[in-house]
Amino acid sequence: MINSQTVLESKKITVEFSGFKAISNLDFKVTNNKVHFLIGPNGAGKTTLLDVICGKTQVSQGKVVYMEDQNLVKLKDFKIVHIGISRKFQTPSIFQNLTVYENLIIALKQDKGLWATITAKITKNQQKDIEEMLHLTGLIDEKDQQAGALSHGQKQWLEIAMVLLQDPGLVLLDEPIAGMSKVERMKTGEMIREIAKDRTVLIVEHDMDFVKEYADIVTVMHEGQLLCQGSMEEIQNDPRVREVYLGRKVD
Numbered sequence: 001m002i003n004s005q006t007v008l009e010s011k012k013i014t015v016e017f018s019g020f021k022a023i024s025n026l027d028f029k030v031t032n033n034k035v036h037f038l039i040g041p042n043g044a045g046k047t048t049l050l051d052v053i054c055g056k057t058q059v060s061q062g063k064v065v066y067m068e069d070q071n072l073v074k075l076k077d078f079k080i081v082h083i084g085i086s087r088k089f090q091t092p093s094i095f096q097n098l099t100v101y102e103n104l105i106i107a108l109k110q111d112k113g114l115w116a117t118i119t120a121k122i123t124k125n126q127q128k129d130i131e132e133m134l135h136l137t138g139l140i141d142e143k144d145q146q147a148g149a150l151s152h153g154q155k156q157w158l159e160i161a162m163v164l165l166q167d168p169g170l171v172l173l174d175e176p177i178a179g180m181s182k183v184e185r186m187k188t189g190e191m192i193r194e195i196a197k198d199r200t201v202l203i204v205e206h207d208m209d210f211v212k213e214y215a216d217i218v219t220v221m222h223e224g225q226l227l228c229q230g231s232m233e234e235i236q237n238d239p240r241v242r243e244v245y246l247g248r249k250v251d
């Protein structure tokens with residue numbers, strides 16, 4: 001059993017947009033090797049929190065600490081990727097005209113031009129990493145297929161593989177199952193479980209059935225603040241959660 005270790009901690013962060021507090025004085029913790037979901041009604045501040053963690057949005061107060069000693073709030077987004085936090089946005093940003101394999105090579109090496117990257121020699125270890133990703137995402141048979149010809153779900157998985165090739169300790173996912181079929185959702189859930197065996201995964205999600213099935217821990221946000229945090233069972237039994245979701249199904 002792995003000891004619980006704090007991977008990320010926000011300390012009293014506030015985010016303001018023209019005086020409006022999208023996040024207000026938020027304390028929040030993410031522990032290692034867990035599938036951690038972030039839920040809450042529209043406008044709760046979930047996306048803003050992910051934006052802060054990956055350096056896309058600045059805080060007006062507070063700090064966000066990664067692995068106990070790295071304050072993220074002053075770091076540029078590329079530096080945050082470099083220290084081990086990668087995010088997969090909702091819209092895939094893959095190269096449609098390149099093959100699955102070429103897309104994965106690009107994810108490995110980003111310091112060269114596109115053509116130089118694709119044609120450059122990769123090491124045995126990099127080759128092994130790519131193969132591992134192809135198996136994890138079930139894309140091994142589509143390896144030489146053009147990415148643009150993949151199904152919606154497969155494109156999402158390819159991007160997950162690309163994010164993982166950056167070798168993050170913390171993976172941020174924005175509504176990863178949006179637009180997926182039931183089978184694709186299940187595959188994605190199993191994939192996330194697998195990923196969380198040696199990384200931490202933080203997911204913004206609206207689909208409560210998915211959260212219920214795959215969450216180790218759930219944080220509920222409301223109006224820029226943390227409402228509560230716990231297992232899905234604890235969250236479902238919390239009257240405050242029922243109240244903020246008024247009429248929306250939590251169970």
Ligand SMILES: Nc1ncnc2c1ncn2[C@@H]1O[C@H](COP(=O)(O)OP(=O)(O)OP(=O)(O)O)[C@@H](O)[C@H]1O
Nearest residue numbers: 017020021022040041042043044045046047048049
């Ligand atoms: N760039 C911005 N400028 C002004 N207001 C913003 C900006 N980004 C977010 N907001 C506001 O901040 C609040 C929190 O938004 P955020 O997108 O983080 O919520 P959310 O919980 O992700 O909602 P949803 O589930 O609908 O995506 C909302 O009231 C939103 O309108």
